[in-house]
Each structure stands twice: as C-alpha cells, then as structure tokens.
Amino acid sequence: MIPVCRLEDLPRGESARVGTTPPVAVFHTDDGELYAIDDTCTHQDASLSDGWLEGCLVECPLHAASFDLRTGQPTCLPARRAVRTHRVTVDDGVIHVHLVAREGTAA
Amino acid sequence: MRTVTVVGASLSGLYAARELRAQGFDGRLVIVGDEPHHPYDRPPLSKDFLTGRADEDRLALTDAEDAGALDAEWLLGVRAGALDPRARAVVLADGRTVTCDGVVIATGASARRLPGPAPAGVHTLRTLDDARALRAELTRGARRVVVIGGGFIGAETASSCVALGHRVTVVEAAPLPLLPQLGAELATVCAALHRRGGADLITGTGVGALRGTAAVTGVKLTDGRVLDADVVVVGIGAAPNTAWLTGSTLALRDGVLCDDGCATALPQVVAVGDVARVGGIRAEHWTSATEQPRAAVANLLAGRTTHHARSLPYFWSDQYGSRVQFAGRRLDGDTVRIVEGGLDDGAPGADGLLAVCERDGRTTAVLSVDRPRPFTRMRRELARQDDETERERREGQAAALSVPHRRATL
Numbered sequence: 001m002i003p004v005c006r007l008e009d010l011p012r013g014e015s016a017r018v019g020t021t022p023p024v025a026v027f028h029t030d031d032g033e034l035y036a037i038d039d040t041c042t043h044q045d046a047s048l049s050d051g052w053l054e055g056c057l058v059e060c061p062l063h064a065a066s067f068d069l070r071t072g073q074p075t076c077l078p079a080r081r082a083v084r085t086h087r088v089t090v091d092d093g094v095i096h097v098h099l100v101a102r103e104g105t106a107a
Numbered sequence: 108m109r110t111v112t113v114v115g116a117s118l119s120g121l122y123a124a125r126e127l128r129a130q131g132f133d134g135r136l137v138i139v140g141d142e143p144h145h146p147y148d149r150p151p152l153s154k155d156f157l158t159g160r161a162d163e164d165r166l167a168l169t170d171a172e173d174a175g176a177l178d179a180e181w182l183l184g185v186r187a188g189a190l191d192p193r194a195r196a197v198v199l200a201d202g203r204t205v206t207c208d209g210v211v212i213a214t215g216a217s218a219r220r221l222p223g224p225a226p227a228g229v230h231t232l233r234t235l236d237d238a239r240a241l242r243a244e245l246t247r248g249a250r251r252v253v254v255i256g257g258g259f260i261g262a263e264t265a266s267s268c269v270a271l272g273h274r275v276t277v278v279e280a281a282p283l284p285l286l287p288q289l290g291a292e293l294a295t296v297c298a299a300l301h302r303r304g305g306a307d308l309i310t311g312t313g314v315g316a317l318r319g320t321a322a323v324t325g326v327k328l329t330d331g332r333v334l335d336a337d338v339v340v341v342g343i344g345a346a347p348n349t350a351w352l353t354g355s356t357l358a359l360r361d362g363v364l365c366d367d368g369c370a371t372a373l374p375q376v377v378a379v380g381d382v383a384r385v386g387g388i389r390a391e392h393w394t395s396a397t398e399q400p401r402a403a404v405a406n407l408l409a410g411r412t413t414h415h416a417r418s419l420p421y422f423w424s425d426q427y428g429s430r431v432q433f434a435g436r437r438l439d440g441d442t443v444r445i446v447e448g449g450l451d452d453g454a455p456g457a458d459g460l461l462a463v464c465e466r467d468g469r470t471t472a473v474l475s476v477d478r479p480r481p482f483t484r485m486r487r488e489l490a491r492q493d494d495e496t497e498r499e500r501r502e503g504q505a506a507a508l509s510v511p512h513r514r515a516t517l
Binding site for chain 1: 122125150151155168393397423480482487
C-alpha cells in the first residue's frame with residue numbers, strides 16, 4: 001500500500017504520478033472517482049498521468065491511444081495491450097494505491 | 108466493391124485496411140508490401156530500437172488476432188510495378204496482376220540518398236532493415252559518426268549515437284535545423300538541444316563529397332572542411348514513392364495529388380500517408396498517416412468525396428532525453444512567446460518549456476519541450492479552433508455557391 005497524496009491535493013480532473021517501478025498514475029475523475037493504472041502507455045513510452053482525462057478515459061499525450069481507467073483496456077488504437085489497474089483507497093484523507101503484483105513475479 | 112488492394116503495408120496501409128473492415132467492406136482485401144516484414148512502427152527505429160532498448164517485437168503493428176480480423180491476403184516482399192486503370196489492376200514487379208475495383212495507394216516515401224556510390228559505413232534510416240544495419244554497425248565499439256541533415260531523423264539518430272557513446276557531428280545545410288517547420292526562434296531553441304546533449308552541430312554548409320573507397324573515412328564539406336568519420340548517416344529527407352504510378356494517368360507532383368478527402372482523379376483510387384498530397388499538402392507525419400485512412404476509405408466506399416481528411420498538424424520527436432512536441436499551423440512572421448518554463452543558455456531549461464506562435468491575437472501553433480500536459484490541452488484547443496474555422500470556411504463556400512443558384516430561381 002503506497003501513500004500518494006492527500007485527497008484535497010488532487011482535485012477532480014487531476015492526476016498524480018507515483019514513482020514506483022513501474023510508475024503508476026492516479027486519476028481523480030470529474031465524477032469524483034479515484035482510479036490507478038500503470039502510468040506508461042503500452043504503445044510507446046509516454047506517461048499517462050500527463051494525458052487528457054475525460055470521464056473514465058485517459059488519452060495518451062503522445063499518440064492519443066485511449067484507456068478505460070476502470071478496466072485498463074485500450075479503447076482505440078494505437079495501443080493494443082491493456083495497462084494494469086490498481087485498487088485505490090482513502091484512509092484518513094490520504095490516497096493510497098494497492099499495487100497488484102507484476103505478472104510472473106512474487107508479490 | 109468486391110476487391111480492394113491496399114498498396115503499401117506500413118502504418119497508413121494497415122490503418123486503411125482496418126478502416127475498410129471497420130466500415131463494412133467484406134470483400135477480398137489484398138495488401139501489397141515491398142518489404143518482407145508485416146507492418147511495423149517506424150518512429151522507434153531512430154530511438155529505442157537503435158539504442159537497443161526496444162526489440163523488433165515492440166515494433167509490430169499487428170498481432171495474430173488483429174491480422175485474423177483483417178482477413179487479408181498479404182503479398183509481402185514484392186513491389187507494385189504499375190497501376191493500370193483500364194484493366195482495373197495493380198501489376199506487381201514480379202509480373203503478377205491483382206484485379207480489383209478499389210485501390211488505396213499507401214506506398215509511402217523513400218529515404219533520399221547522396222548522389223554517387225555509397226561506401227561501407229554510409230547509412231540511411233527509414234526501414235527496419237536500415238535500422239538493423241546501422242544498429243549492428245554502432246555496436247562495434249566507439250565510432251566517429253557524422254549525421255548529414257538536422258531534421259528529426261538526423262537529430263534522433265545523433266541523440267541515439269551519443270547515448271551509445273559515439274562521437275557525433277551533425278551537419279545541416281540550412282542556417283538552422285528544422286527552420287521551415289519551426290521558424291528561426293524555435294529552431295534556435297531546438298538546435299541548442301544538440302549542444303546540450305553532447306553532439307557537435309555544424310550549420311550553413313553542405314556536403315561536398317564522401318571520403319573513402321571501400322569504407323567511408325570522412326565527409327568533405329562544401330566550405331572545405333573535412334570531418335573524419337567511420338559511420339555516416341544520411342538524413343536528408345524522403346521522396347514519395349510514385350514512380351510505379353507513371354503512366355497511370357494520376358497527377359503526380361511530389362506525391363499523388365488528391366482532394367482534401369484523399370480521393371484522386373481516378374474513381375475508386377484514394378491515397379493516404381507520406382505518398383499523398385492531400386488538399387495541396389504532403390505531410391510526413393505519423394498522425395496524418397493514421398488519421399487520413401478513415402476519410403479516404405469512407406470516400407472510396409462511397410465513390411465520391413463525402414469526408415475530409417484535414418487535421419491539425421502534429422509531430423513529436425525524442426532527442427537527448429527531451430520530448431519535443433509541435434502542433435498547429437505556424438506561418439513566418441508569427442510572434443513567438445514562451446508561456447511556461449524558460450531558456451538556460453539558449454536551450455530549454457531543465458523543466459522544459461512551452462512556447463506559442465501567435466498571429467493577430469490568435470495562437471497558431473504550440474511547441475513543447477518536456478511539458479506534455481499543457482501541450483495536450485493547447486493542442487486540443489487548437490484542433491477545436493481549426494475545426495471551427497474549417498466549418499465556417501466550408502459553410503461560406505456553400506453559401507457562396509448557393510447564391511447564383513438562388514438568383515437563378517428568382
């Protein structure tokens with residue numbers, strides 16, 4: 001479980017990048033939901049936390065691949081592989097990300 | 108339409124094939140490619156692929172599932188030799204003929220070369236095979252590399268060579284690299300990336316001749332200087348692959364001439380990507396190659412131009428650890444203003460910069476170095492304005508056209 005920032009420091013419509021390995025992007029949608037996904041676009045090296053957030057979709061800032069924050073699935077080309085999603089909780093006003101284990105490695 | 112042939116198996120050809128299926132074409136789909144490889148992405152070739160950070164499987168644009176959904180006949184490793192409109196056929200260089208009702212021309216462009224023989228050690232960087240050869244050469248210990256041309260391929264290749272530990276000099280004939288694309292002020296900023304990144308940049312002088320017979324040993328510049336070199340990379344642009352269309356009756360002028368819906372003068376022939384001059388402009392941008400096929404295929408299937416392929420120009424480049432992004436329609440004489448970040452000894456500061464070009468109080472273009480978030484916002488805003496302007500222009504045209512008609516009925 002990794003603390004990200006205080007909830008009040010991540011307004012709706014904003015995102016934060018967590019410098020884990022690999023890095024994770026946390027989004028606070030306009031509807032007030034919090035989501036976390038792997039930060040690196042599966043198409044080419046770009047940071048999704050710099051992307052364009054619209055509803056539950058984030059558009060990669062480099063080539064406009066779009067990912068569904070709820071599932072990690074790409075919704076359009078050029079990305080074809082999903083990003084991993086991570087669980088987010090808020091404890092005592094602090095956003096936490098619960099990283100899922102990397103495939104093929106011990107947790 | 109029973110059979111459509113897509114000539115060209117790179118980015119725009121693949122996207123056209125996908126669009127054909129997505130827009131309901133369920134006939135025979137033939138894809139012709141002169142390279143033996145299935146479609147791959149070119150931008151990483153000069154960057155992660157050259158430095159060994161990405162392997163060939165990262166370049167692939169299709170997987171088995173995707174290829175299965177296309178249900179296409181792939182004719183790879185064979186060049187198209189001619190388009191015969193009367194026989195409704197694409198004639199291949201090996202003599203085979205593909206008869207079809209529709210053709211998407213997506214033959215791209217080829218790297219320009221220096222005139223005369225190229226000794227060993229002289230490379231271009233356009234195709235996967237080019238990149239393989241250059242990568243193999245660059246892994247043989249420290250070399251002296253001269254990159255001819257300071258455009259994106261030149262700059263990215265130089266940057267990759269520096270990262271691999273080579274000594275690099277970039278030679279640019281113009282007073283500044285990227286001058287036509289960026290204008291003097293922004294080109295100066297980007298030129299400084301070379302110096303900061305550890306490459307020498309020589310501008311304002313051309314290349315006279317290569318030195319060396321079996322293998323290259325140096326580059327003689329037109330100002331008389333000679334640069335020692337073990338490896339030379341020629342990055343002086345690309346020429347559209349239209350030779351095979353000579354005699355097809357299609358208008359060819361630095362590309363296949365199309366209307367702004369990618370339609371040529373021949374019914375059932377459209378063109379997309381680097382080879383296409385769409386509405387007067389030939390753009391060698393990754394984004395155009397992926398966006399044009401949607402309109403082109405719609406128009407091909409409709410048999411007339413119902414969709415327009417105009418989109419806001421956008422390109423990006425990764426060099427010396429910085430990500431450069433540019434969007435918009437800059438014109439000479441625009442005012443340049445830095446709106447975020449700043450310069451440090453002429454180069455973008457450590458936290459990057461965001462600069463805009465302005466004309467008559469409106470933003471025409473935006474350049475970002477390592478500021479992707481505000482860049483994305485501005486790019487979207489520019490695209491929105493551009494769409495609006497374009498809609499107004501079309502409505503204006505339609506109104507102008509309708510006036511004589513209305514008068515005639517009065």
